[in-house]
Structure formats: C-alpha cells, structure tokens
Amino acid sequence: MKSQRRTPKDTEKLGIGNEELVRTFLDESANLSENCSNKVRSSISQIKNNKLNNNDIWLSVNESANLLGITKRAIQKKIKDGQFVTREVTGRGGKRYEIALSSLPVEAQARYWEVKIKDERLKIKDEKDSSLRCAPFRMTVSAKALARHDLLSAYAKYCAGFGRGKIKQAKETFLKLYNEKRYFDQVYNILGPVSYATIERWRKQWEAGGKIPDALEDRYKSPSQSSISAEQSAILISHILSPNKPPLKEAIRLAKEEMRLKGIAFAQSDITFYRYGRKWIAENLPIYTFTRYGGKKLNDELAPFVMRDYSKIEVGDIFVADGHVLNFEIINPFTGKTKRMQLIVFYDMKCGLPMGFEIMPTENTMAISGALRRSILLMGKLLGEDKGFIPRAVYIDNGRAFRGQYFTGVHDFEQTGLKGLYERLGIKTIIAKAYHGQSKTVERFFGAFGEFERRLTTYIGNNIENKPARLLRNEKAHVNAYKALTGGQAPELAAVYHYLYEWILEYAQRPHQDGYFKGYSPLQVFEESAKKLKALPDYESRLIDFEKLHFLMMEERRTTIQRNGIRFNNRFYWNEALYGRREAVVIKYDWMYPEKILVFEPTGEFICEATLPERVHPAAAILGTEADKALLRRQLEAQARLKKETAQVGEVLLNAGVGDKIKDERLKIKDERGKIKEDGQTVIGQLVAAAEKEKEAEPEEPIFVWEFERKAWEEERLKMKDERLKTKKKVI
Template sequence: MKNKEYIDINKIAELKGLKSNRSLRLAIQKGKYVARVVKVFGGKSYEILYSSLEPEIQEKLQDELIKEVTQSNCTALVPINNINNKNFITESAKLTALARVDIVKALQNMRTKYKTKKEADSIFLDLYNSGMYLPKIHKFIGSISIGTLHRWIWAYEDNEDYRVLLPNYKYTKQGEYNTILTQEMKDIFIKFLLHPNKFSVTKAIKLTQHILEKKGVENIPHIITFRRYAEHYKKNNYSRWILFREGEKAYHDKVEAYIERDISKLEVGDVLIADGHTLNFQVINPFTGKPTRATLVGFLDWKSTALVGYEIMMSENTQCIASALRNAIINLGMIPKVVYQDNGKAFKAKYFQSCDFDEEGFNGIYANLGIKSVFAKPYNARAKVIERFFLEFQEEFEKMMPSYIGTSIENKPAWMKRGEKLHRDMHKKLTNNYIPTIQELIKYIDCWLDFHNSKPCPNAPQISIKQCLNCVQKQEIDKNILNDLMMKTEVRTINKHGITFLGMHYRSDSILGLRDSVYIRYSLFDLTNIHVYSTKGEFLCVARQEIIKPCEP
C-alpha cells in the first residue's frame, strides 16, 4: 500500500475497534491526521492519508490487503494497485469485467438525460433488473444492487480500465485443486488409485476411509469429495495414471504420440505387410482328416489394403510364409520392394514354438528376390495395418462359418457351452456339424475377398480396393524361380501308383521306373500337380494328379 493513498475513515474506525468515527473526526479537526473531504451520498465524509496513520494501523491495513487478494472468494473488485500483479485472467473473468463496463457506460449515458444522478440511477436500476434493458448482459451478470452499481462506476471513472472491474476470484493454476483433503489423505488415496491391481475409485475411497478411521482421524470427508479429487487427479496426471495402473504398453498406446505415415507416397505393390492369424473356426486337416484350428499366414498390400496372398498352415512350418509370399507375387504380378512383418522373435513365439525360425534358411529368401525386409517393433499393433484387416475378417467372415468356435473361452458360441442342449440341437439341425476342407475354405475366402475388395479403398476413397489393386504395373515373372517357395514335405517313396499325397496319386513318365525316395513341393491352392525333386535337391519332373474313374457296373 502506497504512502500517498487515502483510506476511508470508517475502515480505520473498524480497525481501531471503534463503534463510530466520531473520535476520528475530532482528531482530524485537531490536526492529528492528514485528511481530505470526500462527497458521499447524504453529505460528506473524510479519508485519512495512509502515511499519517499509526504504525500498528498501517500494519493491519497491509494484512487486510494481502488477505483480500490471496484468500477472498467474494466478487469484490480488484484493487487498482494490484491490477498489474495479476498474471492470469480467465476468459470468464474477462467477459464479466467487459459486461460490467457496458453497464457503467449505459448508466453514464442515461445520467445525461436526467437532471439528477439519483433519479437516473434509480430508473436505470429498475430497467436493468427487469431484464428488458440490456437483456443479454442481464442474463450473463444477473440482477445488481444500487451499491454494486455505484462501486463499479466509481472504480471505472477513476481509472477507465476494464481490469478494475474484474471479479476478485482466487484463480487456480493448471493442476491446482481446492479441496478439504489433507496431504495425508491425498497420499493414502493416491497409493490406491495408482496401484497396478487397478482398484476401482469406489474401492480406493473405502479403503482410504478405513485406514483414516484406524489412524483416529476425525471428520473424514464425504465419498463425493474423494471422487471429485480422483477425477481431477486423473485429468491432470493422465500419464502417471496410465503408466502405473496399466503399464508401459498402455502408456505407449494411449499417451505417447505416434508417427503418421504418408500412404500417398506409396504405389501398389511397393510394400507388403505379413502376419499370421489363428482361424477362429475348425477345418479338416488334410493330413490327419481330423478337425483343427489352422493358421492363415497372409500378405497385405499396404496401398490398396487388399490381401494379395495367403497360405493355410496346418502345423508349424516356416515354409508357409514362403508359400504365402509366392502366392502374393503371382496374384500381384510383381515382386514387392519391401516386406513389413512382425518382429522375428514375436512371430516365432506366436506361431512356431518347436522350430527355430532363424535356422530354417528363411532369412535369405527375401534377399534372393531383391526384397528388403523390415520388422515391426514388438507389441506394437499400431504399426501393422494387417491387424485391422484381420479384425474385419473375424467379424465378417469367421463368424459366418458353421464351425465357428469363438475367439476365446469366454466368447465361444452358445452351442459349445456346457449344458446348452437346445443350442447344440439347433446347431446340428442347421449345420449338420459341417466342417469345411482346405479346398472348400480357400473357395470361401476367395469369395469373401471379392466382397471385401469391392469396398472403397481407405487410401483412395474415390475408387474400390479392387480398382486400386488393378493399377499395378505387371512384371514378367518366371514362375520357375518361385518354385523354391512352394510347400515342402518329408521324403516320399515312389510306388506303382507313382507318388501318393493327401490320398491322391501323382504320376509322370519321368519317375515311372524309379523306386527311390524323393522330395515334393506343392501348393494347397493347386493340387492338380506337384514338383518332384531328388533327395539331393535335383529337379526331376512335374507329376500330375491321376483322375480316379468311377466304377462301372
């Protein structure tokens, strides 16, 4: 507070503990204080110079000012001396101050139309409080009293700065929160909120209250007080909330920013994305004849989002990846520049538990074809677009299959649950417990792919996925160089029927006189022929499937 500032005589009387200001008026007349006369409603009054007051009164005035600025929650005006000290003005406070200025300006304008200020102020107040005059401001500010109106106009006329009409709220900074919770209560509560076992907010509140009761704390706040604090804490400490409750992966997925890729720079066939998906329905294993859950290993074109090649894997066999790549190259009509696939260790752990992924000679396949291999970060599903494709595949195709068995124990269909005789009978009546073969499954998948490829392309919405895929410039590819990518079996022995595979006979004149062991390579997409190799790896021939003639009576 400045030495040249004048203080109202009634304020000083209050600080001195006097019932009236009469003794102060007498002191002024005797020259004890430096004072000035001011006009007030009903006459005149005095203001005393701050520097002429007793030291203890000056100290009390300073304390009053500090308390008013830092702790007051009233809507009184901000002292003009503290305008420049306010570092932050909320938008709501600014709009309130500007609305008050409009009221002051309107009152000043009305005073020019009447002989006395008293008459003008009374008429203005009645009109304003009725809501008919300045209706928008009245809706925002509300009704006011004559004292409030005079305080606003006096403050504004002295300074002509809208900031003097700012409401004197206590402004909290980002992250601050006014609560009756003590620091001890907060510490106990936060321990439960951030626990990795993910206590619910309600349970965390009850446990906190129980601990406080055991410690003998009295006047424990209501449950709603804790709940509001929890909501505030989560909003202002979201990163800590996710990291401690859900772990690092959730932190990376929900909190950290991610890199956005510009797909417009890609062309069809530039990048293929590889991954595996365990089918959520049963098929007939062609090797055993028994129902089983197979694995689909697929290659998705990133630009068109079309599944350009896949292979059905009945058992752990890394050659399935090579065979799926072969089908992708044949269907696409070109060799891709980059293959983006799951992390090597993660892919091995997910689909190949009993064979060494790094010792199968697979790493050199991409290099021989001039393909660059890029591996995704572990546990980063956001980086693989094919995950989104498999989700659509699950919802639109797998759930339509009669042999669908669900994605997990919790999500299996009703007919598979214990005691559901009605659903089992209905399922048997509707499907006859039908389970497709591999060849039938391939036909079903191809039909669904035709439907899927008719949808608008996500990376080129003006055309369909199929139209985008057909934009690729075909290459002349020698299929013979892709034969090494075909599926490979164990050693087979040539007999009088030729080579027997999957219950079918394959013959060729080149092996008619042989009774030796050979290797064969095949593709489940075309079982009309197989490629025969000697045990030393020499190509012998292409054996054709022998068509079995029906018996004639």
Template sequence: MFALLHKGKNISHKRKVTETESNVLLSILLHPNQITIGSAINMLKAQARLGYFESPTSKPTLRRWCTEWMENHLATWEQTRKGSKYVAERIVKTIHRDARLLHVGQVWVADGHTLAFDILNPHTGKAQRMTMIMVFDWASRYPVGASLAFTEDSQHIQTAFRNAFLNTSHWYLDKDAEGNTVQTRPPFAFVPEAVYLDNGKAFRAKLFHEYWERHDLELELGGVFPKLGIEAHFAESYNAKAKVIERFFRTFQEQFERFISSFRGANVADKPSTLMRNEKWAKALYKREAPTIRDTMQMIGFYIRHIYGETEHGALEGKTPWQVFSSALVPEERMLRPDKLNFMMLATERKSVRNDGIVFNKLLYWHVALMDNIGKPVIIRYDYAEARWILVYDMKDNFICQAELRRSQHPFIHIDKNNPVSHQSLKKEYTQIKKLQRLTEQHARDFVLRNQEAVDNLLEPYVRESLSAPNPTFQQGGMITAPEPEAQDRIEEMERELVKELPELEFIKPEEQSFGTAKPNPNTKDTPDDTLSADPDPEEQDDDDDESFYGMLKKVGII
C-alpha cells in the same frame, strides 16, 4: 511469461491429503491388478482403523485426489496398470507415415490373424478356429494373397506369398468386344521390392531369410526372399499401429467375420449369446454351422474382391483399393516367369540316398537314377502342397532326377485276395525290380568287357616282353653245362645261317615254267634250227655241281 499472463486464472487448489495417505493409495493403485479407486480408499481406511497410521481426509476428498492424480500423470498410471503395449498404442505418439509416397507393389505387409469363427477341420471333422496369413499391398490397401492354416507356420506363409506373387491375371487378361476373356500377354509373376513382416517366429524362419550366396550349399540352404531380390523388414514388438494390415483385420472382423454363423466373438466379453451356458432359447433359434475350408476361402475371396475392394477408402482420396491396385503399372524388372518363380520358391533340404530311395516326412521317394547315388548326400527340392514328387540334385546343384512317391504294399499279399489293385501293383513293382536287376547285370558285364579289352590292348606288348625276360627269381643256370658243339653241329649251324642270307626265290606260275627248254629271245627271230635246244651232257653237269660244292666248303672254311 504465459504463466504470468494467466496468473490467478483456473487455479487448482491442492487437496488436503496427507503424505502418508497419498503414498498408501498410490502403492495400491499403481499395480497391474488394476484395483479400483473405491477399493483402494476402503483399504486405506481399514488400515487406519487398525492403527497403522492416521487418515483424517474424507473419502470424497480422497476420491477426487486420486482422479486428479490419474489425469495429471496418465502415462505413469497406464504404464503401471496396463503395461508397455497399451502405452505404445494409446499414449506414446506413433510415426506419421504418408502412404502416398509408395507405389503399388513397392512394399507388401504380411501378418497372421486368428479368425473369430469356427471352420471344419477336414482331418478331425470338428469345428475350430484357423489362422489366416494375409499379404497386403501397402500403397493400394488391397490384400493380394492369403492362406488358411491351423497354425502360423512357414509352409502356409510361403503359400500366401506365392498366391500374392501370382495374383497378376488382371494385368494380362482382358475382355474383347463380345465379352470373352482374352490374353493380352504371357502370364507372369510379380515380386515387390520389400516386405514388412510380423515379428513372429514363423516369419523369421530360415525358409525366407537365409542368404543363399553367403553359405556353402553343402552346409546351408537358401531363403526365398534373398533369391527373389526382396528386402525383408520386421515390425517392432507390441507396435500394432506400425502395421497398416492391423487396421484391415479390424475392418475384416466387423464386415465379414460377424456375419458367419459360427462367430465366436473378438474376445471373451464379445462372445455371442449362442455360446453362453444354459442359453437354450438362442441356441434353438440361431443354428451355428461351421463352413468348410474351401467355402471359407471362396467367401473371403469374394469379400476382398467385390465388397472391400470396391469400397472407397479414406486414405486413397476417394478411390477403391481394387481400382488403385489393378490400374498400377508393373515395372518390368519386378516380373518373373511363373515356372522360374515356382522353382525358386521350392523348399530345400539335405538328404542321403538309401537303396530303397529317399526318406522324407516318413515317406519313400524313388527313381532309377538314384541307384548310382546310393550312400551319397543330395539336395531335394519340394513343394509343401504337393507330396507326390521331389526334385533331386547333387551337392554341386546338378539335376539328378524327379523322384516319385512309393506306394507301400501289403505285407502278405496272399491273404488280400479281394483287392485286385494290390496284386496288380505288387506284380508291377516286382517286374520292375527284376528288370532293374537284369539291366544292372548287363550294364556291369558290358562295362567290364569293354574295360578289360582296352586294358589288354594297352598292356599286351609289355606282358609279352615280361614273359620272355630273364627270371632270376625262379630260373638260374643248370649245374651241368652243355658240351662244346662237334664239327657236324657247327656245319649244320653254318648251313642254317647261310640259308638265311640267300635271296628269296621268285615265284613262277606253272604255265610260265619251262622244264629243259630255253626261253625265247624276243629280239631275235625264231628259226627252225633254234627252236629246240639240245639236252645237256649229264657228265658235264655233275662236274659243275662238284666244283660249286667244293667252292662252298672253301668259302665257309671247312677245307
């Protein structure tokens, strides 16, 4: 209906271009080499002169037709000439997101940005570009953590996130009336609900995304984000407009990077004149001085806090990023103690214990507690930024020790006479080794003695019984039997049996013994006549003994 209303108005007349000419031109123009319209028309006319086909249309008409076709088919034109990334960023619409629905600390965005200026490499002393890993709070548009690295790797990504988690001093430090800094509450770490990450390999590392509870500790090691209760989501490839941090990087490049004397340019076409060949005048006037890593971090931190952070942002309704970020209320459930956060963010790896310690990154770590775990697999936890110690756990996650980095000694210390530190270090380690040997010997001896004593006490009755038990394997009866015992032998045997049946004699003290005297009767009074008794008659005593002896013989059956 609308077409009928406007019929005859702004009618575009069709160019008189043959089908062959249009096909040839489009086959040349719709190509990633981005051939210009003029070059395509010249190639068309050259082929027509060679007799490949006819081309009656003039060059100006062909140029106007190409321009009109490009304007009417812009998506196809850009797709074939500049690719999908360009079309996704410039042609296809993006999702309209309202960041006002987010709260501070709810979603953080992280990505890497290759700096457009040189920094001194502390290892080589040469100036080179570095990568800045940035963690960005989406709601406030404020950078909360960062790290510098020569490559975008998991180690420096973890450092950037740890800096972001611990960037909470403005919530527990304040100024008193005299301007002194006071602490209003214990320090804490703050973790977001979710992170929105780049699609790169380093950001998808196991260090961050392996779920600890879904894997056996003996087989897999856990990721940082699941342990902290953080959801991780990834941006789509070739979709920079979906990441709000990309707009910050463009602002950072214009407001900070271009002010550094070692600036190299955003691209080849943007290269400063001091880097042009044979440009002596500019090189002599403008000196290029690459800053150190420490100076670079200080400058970037100052820019983020006092320049970018204090500049009003259009998406924040006239507020500054720092104002929105620092005034937000932090949910208690997203807070962590710094020591707990440090432990959870330690990298983990499985190792085996050797007699000289644990080998990690071509370094040796040792502790006396490792002697009882030689040959066993263990789990080590370590900090990427601190190589002096590692924490060692068994496969059930029980703490064993904190192993220390071992120092290597001179292979032949006798020729290193001018280094007293080496001699002292060697002597100290040698003394320690000898002490460990003595302690090991003493511990083993004490353990063996205690264990042997307990076993001896347990088995002693059984050993005694086994020694007196019959042993038919080695001992059998004699071939000549013993003769029958004679009468005298039987008498002696019976006497021995009789003696065993006699009652035990009562012991009488010497002072109570009275030889040949009668024991006084306490119930009768002593008289002078009864005090002493007469001696017994020897003949009567012998008769009594004979009668008792014959009575015994009759009793035992001898007579």
C-alpha cells in the same frame, strides 16, 4: 449505496457513452409495435368489409393448421367446402394450395401478427446486440467470462444515459428485462438469472481488471493448494498404481487403512481423496497406464507414432505380413477333425489390398513364405503380366503376439532363415521390434474380415460374449438346426481358400471409409498407382517366372514314395518319374491348388510335378460311359508301357550274363538290411557298367542358377541314355 451521475468526460473515459443508443432502440421498438397493431386492425377491418387485398399474405396448409389449432386434414376439408380464399401453386412435389391470411378467422390473424411482432423485435434486438458485443470468443477464456463481459458492457451503456437519482432504477429495469429473457436471451442461456448484488460485484471486478473478459473468470482454489499432504499422496498413489487394477474408491479405502496403521492423521473426506486421485491420474496418465496396464497399452494408446506419406511409394513396393486366428472351424486335412486355424496375410501398404494369404493347419514358418508367393503371383496377375512381380520389401512383425500365437517355439524370426530366402529374390526384409503394433496397416482389413467369418456356418464368435446360440447351454433347437443345415460337417480347407479369394475380390471394390485414401477403393488406388509403377525403369527387372518361386512353397519333409506314388492328405499323387522309387523325398504344395505337388530330392534337386490321377469306374467296360472306358484304356496302356520298358532293360542285363551276379548281390543286400552303397554307386549300376564295355563317359554336371535349368539338363541326359540302350539291344 447512492449512485452518482457521470460527467460526459467520465463517460468517454470509461468507453460507455452514446446515451442515444438505448433511446433509439426503445423508440424503434415502440414504432414497430404500433405499426404491427395497425396492420392487425386494418386486416380486421378488411375482413369485416369482405375486401381482399391484392397484396394479401398467403399461407401454406401447415401454417394455417397451426394458427387454427386443427389438423392438416381438417384444413383440406374446409378448402374443399370453400370456407377459405385459396390459390393453386406449383412447386417441388407438384401442385399445392395456399390460403389467404385475410380469409382466416380474426383470432388466427391476431395470432399471426403477434408472432410477427415478436420476430421483428428479436431481429432488431439482435442487430443492436451485435453492436454491443466484444470480440469473438477466445480459446483461453471461458464461455462464462465472455458472457459476463457482454452483459456488463450492455449494462454499463444502458445505465450511462440516466441522471442522478435514476441510475439504480435503470439498473433494476435492465435486470428485469434480462431476467425475463426479453433482452440478451443467449447470454441468459449461459449465465441464467442474475441478481442485483451479483451484477454489481461483477461490475467492480470487471472495472478493476481493466474491463476485459479475463477479469471475470471464476476464482476457484488454486490447483497447487491441495489439502492432501505429500505423505498422504504417496500412500494413495501407491495403491492407485497397483498392477492389480483396483478401482479408485477401493484404492482410497486401502490408502486410508494404511494411514491408520502408520499413525498418519487425516481429516479429508472420501470425495476429497477421489477428486485428488482423478486429478493426479489425468496429469500423469502415461505413468498410470504403464504401471497398471503395461508397456504395450502405453505404446498403442498414448505414445505418438510416425505418420506415413503413402504418396512416396507405389503398389508392390512394401508388403506387410500379419496373423489372425480364424473365428470359424475348418477340417484339418491331416487329422480329419475340425479346428480353428491361423490365417497369414500379406497386405499391400499402398492400396490396402490383401495380396496373398495362407491358412495354416500346422504351425510352420514356411506359411509366411507361401503367403508371400501367392502375393507375388497375384501382383503380377493384377498388373496384366504372365509372371509374378517382386516387392521391394516385406514387413514381418517379430513381436511376441505374432511369433508366440502362430509359431510355437520360434523365438526370433531373425534366426529362421526367412531373410535369406527373400534375399534370393532381392527383397529387403523388415523384421519389426516387439510392442510396435501401430506400425502395421493390416489391422483395418482384419476388422472387415469379420464379415467373411460370419458368413460361414461354423462361425464360433470373436469373443466369449458373442458366441452363436448353438454354442450356449441348453440350446437344443439351435444345435438341431445347425446339424440339419450343415450335416455336422465343417468346410474343407480347399473350399475355404476359394471362398476367401472371392470375398477378397469383393472387398477390393469397397471405398475406404477414412485414412489417406478415403473415398477410393483399394482397386482404384491400385490402378492409379500401377500406371506410375509401369513407367519406372526397374519394372521389367522385378518380373519373375512362376517356376522360380517354387522354393517359397510350403514343404512337408517326412514323405516316402510308395507303389502308387506319394501319399499326401489321404490321396495319391503320381508321375511316371516316381515309378520304382521308394526313397524319402521332399514335397512342396499349395493348399489353394491341391490337385498337384512338387517333388524334390532331399538335397533340393527337382524330380517332377505329381498330380492327382483320375479314378476309374469299377466296371467301366460293362457299366461305364465311353469316357470311363477311354480313361481305363489309357491307364492300362500306361501300366503296360512301364512293364514293357522294365522288361526290355531286364532282358539286356540277363543277356549280358549278369543274372547270377544280380541274385548273389540281392542276397547281400538283404543281409545288410537294404543298404546299397559302395563307392557312391548302386550294385545294379556296377553290373550295368561291367556289361557296357565301351560305355560313353557321362557328361560332367554343370553349375545351375535355377532349378528349371537343372530339370532341362536332366531330361536331355535321360534321352541320351535311352538312345544308348536301343543301340545295344540291336547289337545283341
């Protein structure tokens, strides 16, 4: 088709005037090329005349090596031999040499100026291109459409300066420059080579669309114009959404087989069904996720969640509880066998620091309370107090994953009494609903906790593909090395508590890698927030004495007092308050402090704190040290004192003439299988009451708020009894 010359009026109307623009560009390019060529000739002439210009160009050793095509080492050797004109300069890294361009061979200088000319041309071209470009890319327009718009704008301006009969030649010249990447190289990287017919088609499409980038978008088939019928689509989607999770290609094969059985004709290829299936999944991802993977995956990965503003709370306001099955083995203190136990952690929502934890040898909901007790104690310690510090609220996951995995048989934490325990301390309990795992902030800690697990020799891996080599088949060398290292023994529970406590102190100083407090360690966040916390008006009221937290400790009910005290964890715990008692009691313990337990009546009254007695040397008097002899002497004295006190009370009763009655009553006790109940008093109590004709009336027991008040009252009552016995003995 023959091109027609546009009039100046038409050019102005189309917005592609200014014919001088391209001519100026070509003139400047020619002048630059001539100037650079003159510089090369001048430089060559100076070298031939052995003249060094005062304003010579200095090159680094690397640049000179690249121009000469030799190594840096070879350049340094030539400098040492004095083959180049050099100078010494000081910069970063010390002194270095620079080489004068004019002292290099002529070929190297020619290469330098060739590169220089090319760089200058590209610089001018980029400056001219910037004046021809349209507005920056918009997100609603594709990169291809914008590149075509830039190319056609320059194409139109270039051809506008040529008269009738020369326009086609100008177009071909422009395309030649473009396809050789001498013009618009960045656009070329997007579009690639363009033919004359293609650019003319684009031009017509562009002009018809108002010369905007949107007119140059690819016109693919509309998404709504699918060749898949509604009937075919329903069959295919039913197989895609199968809970058995078939791959898409397998779902297509099953769908085609069902279409054949139902007599539904189809001519589409597998790739057509595949593209349709992928498109449908992308547009209906929530439905696809729910039907194939369930509601939990939908909630965890697709459903939006509430963003928390942690600036509205302070440390100690909210503790979050969560569980984790340990990936290493510990010796079970009850059975003596190795076992993977469960870890319960209370995590401060503000600073991200684990405040307290409990490792459960058995499944017991009181483990949650034990972990909370430690959290309260550590919180007070970090605040510099000699008391615990009570949080405002605790968050406990009530989902099946937490209940079922850690507490067999617990169907709802709302019915376990935990809320009542915590409300005694004024703590609000948040028991979350199932399938809301994203609301827990403790998951980040469990990710880092894997480091601690891998430090222990009994680590067994966090999944079946990540097991240590000793647990794989036929790895005898690894098994032998493990046995030599550990002696085949796993760590004890008390040792793991202390290892974990030390690691948490280390973790507290690590900066957060992301999130709200990125760059700050949990300890730094805690310290800053603690300053604000101490200024709050209710700070003092949230402090609590240690003794008032006994009810949060873990408990073991089936325990009976024996001759040497209470047997627990294969060890005896003793306190003189247990002397002579054989009834059932309740003990409360803390695995982190195994040296002591608290003993309570079944009704909840505090009895004593029992500790582990020191064991004596089997032959302390002969083979033991002075310390062994002193320990033996103290224990023998305590034993003798208890016997003496018992004998004194017995003499009082015998002298009162009640010995025969006691013997008769003991026979009755034996016949009645040890049941000693008559009007709520023991037989010995009746005999003592008869012997004491003028016994003082016992003070009425007051109502107590805390156990430590009851304990003080009991001690005072015992003192009064001792004084009465001493007085009666003097009378007798």
